[in-house]
Amino acid sequence: MTEPMHAALTERYGKPEELRWGDAPQPKVGPDSLLVRVRAAGCNPVDYKILAGNLDSLIPTFFPLVPGWDLAGTVEQVGPAVTSFQVGDEVIGYARQDFVHLGTFAELASVPVRALARKPAGLSWAEAGALPLAGLTAYQALTEALGVGPGQTVVVLAAGGGVGSFAVQIARSLGAGVLGTTSPRHRDWVASLGATPVDYTAGDVADQVRQHCPDGVDAVLDLVGGEALRQAPGLLSPGGRLASVMDPPAVKELGGRYVFVRPEPSQLGELAAMAEKGDIRVGLQQTYPLDRAGEALAKLAEGHTQGKIAVEVG
Numbered sequence: 411m412t413e414p415m416h417a418a419l420t421e422r423y424g425k426p427e428e429l430r431w432g433d434a435p436q437p438k439v440g441p442d443s444l445l446v447r448v449r450a451a452g453c454n455p456v457d458y459k460i461l462a463g464n465l466d467s468l469i470p471t472f473f474p475l476v477p478g479w480d481l482a483g484t485v486e487q488v489g490p491a492v493t494s495f496q497v498g499d500e501v502i503g504y505a506r507q508d509f510v511h512l513g514t515f516a517e518l519a520s521v522p523v524r525a526l527a528r529k530p531a532g533l534s535w536a537e538a539g540a541l542p543l544a545g546l547t548a549y550q551a552l553t554e555a556l557g558v559g560p561g562q563t564v565v566v567l568a569a570g571g572g573v574g575s576f577a578v579q580i581a582r583s584l585g586a587g588v589l590g591t592t593s594p595r596h597r598d599w600v601a602s603l604g605a606t607p608v609d610y611t612a613g614d615v616a617d618q619v620r621q622h623c624p625d626g627v628d629a630v631l632d633l634v635g636g637e638a639l640r641q642a643p644g645l646l647s648p649g650g651r652l653a654s655v656m657d658p659p660a661v662k663e664l665g666g667r668y669v670f671v672r673p674e675p676s677q678l679g680e681l682a683a684m685a686e687k688g689d690i691r692v693g694l695q696q697t698y699p700l701d702r703a704g705e706a707l708a709k710l711a712e713g714h715t716q717g718k719i720a721v722e723v724g
């Protein structure tokens with residue numbers, strides 16, 4: 411019989427507010443995995459999309475369902491084939507698996523070694539736990555899909571949120587100039603990250619971008635989809651590149667690349683090093699204790715987060 415642990419969980423698909431605080435079975439640890447005592451877990455839109463059942467056809471789900479794919483914590487147990495970490499190590503992880511069952515909104519999480527890197531020194535648990543998924547998404551989009559480099563100009567659509575705030579900072583540290591769309595609400599935050607804010611609520615975005623870059627920009631990273639994505643090619647210079655995390659058929663039709671983030675330990679290590687050097691700041695709008703994880707995801711689902719929201723455990 412497996413020991414129980416405290417977690418935020420649900421027995422059926424529903425709204426984030428329906429998550430309850432209770433006992434879940436402790437996860438088991440296979441040869442290539444580690445048991446991590448979770449100290450904090452970042453909240454991501456994928457968590458409330460999974461809870462709603464929206465990703466059912468993409469990722470198998472088992473109930474009780476504990477959401478959460480981000481984490482920062484301490485290694486409690488090491489699988490027999492794991493050589494790179496020891497009990498007591500402080501780690502961060504994007505703990506995605508091929509199924510959703512016992513996620514990171516819990517006291518303990520079983521995490522494949524390929525999902526982990528060392529926790530950056532100097533970051534709080536909550537800051538560190540909010541970095542992996544959104545940081546990797548931004549990093550992979552900018553370096554792999556868009557090939558952003560020194561002297562180029564990039565537009566980030568939705569620069570004020572989780573992925574967007576990391577994308578602005580990573581693009582800046584790659585040597586690029588950045589414009590970022592935002593409402594006036596996050597204008598100062600986006601500017602403080604190093605981007606020129608473009609107010610998407612104040613008329614045509616393409617007109618505003620062309621006031622700064624009359625010939626268009628080298629790359630656009632779309633984190634919004636819909637109309638914003640459809641308008642994105644109009645921001646590009648001839649030969650410019652488009653990537654989106656939102657709508658695979660639409661971005662393909664527009665000649666761009668769809669990005670689906672994946673765990674990548676070397677890139678996570680690179681992100682941790684950037685955070686340690688101060689090249690990346692993790693802006694936490696708010697943290698919630700584990701027994702209010704549902705409230706944290708409901709707040710995120712409003713769609714107006716500045717930076718990140720995280721759940722603190724223990």
Ligand SMILES: NC(=O)c1ccc[n+]([C@@H]2O[C@H](COP(=O)([O-])OP(=O)(O)OC[C@H]3O[C@@H](n4cnc5c(N)ncnc54)[C@H](OP(=O)(O)O)[C@@H]3O)[C@@H](O)[C@H]2O)c1
Nearest residue numbers: 455547568570571572573574593655669670671713714715
């Ligand atoms: N494919 C993948 O692998 C992948 C990976 C990560 C994320 N995603 C997806 O990417 C999206 C963004 O993720 P996230 O973590 O950054 O979400 P988030 O933190 O919840 O994003 C919130 C931000 O989006 C801004 N925003 C909303 N509508 C906007 C618009 N029309 N124009 C400009 N900004 C707008 C909001 O700013 P205002 O308050 O100013 O409106 C807010 O700051 C989500 O749908 C997520 O599921 C996909």
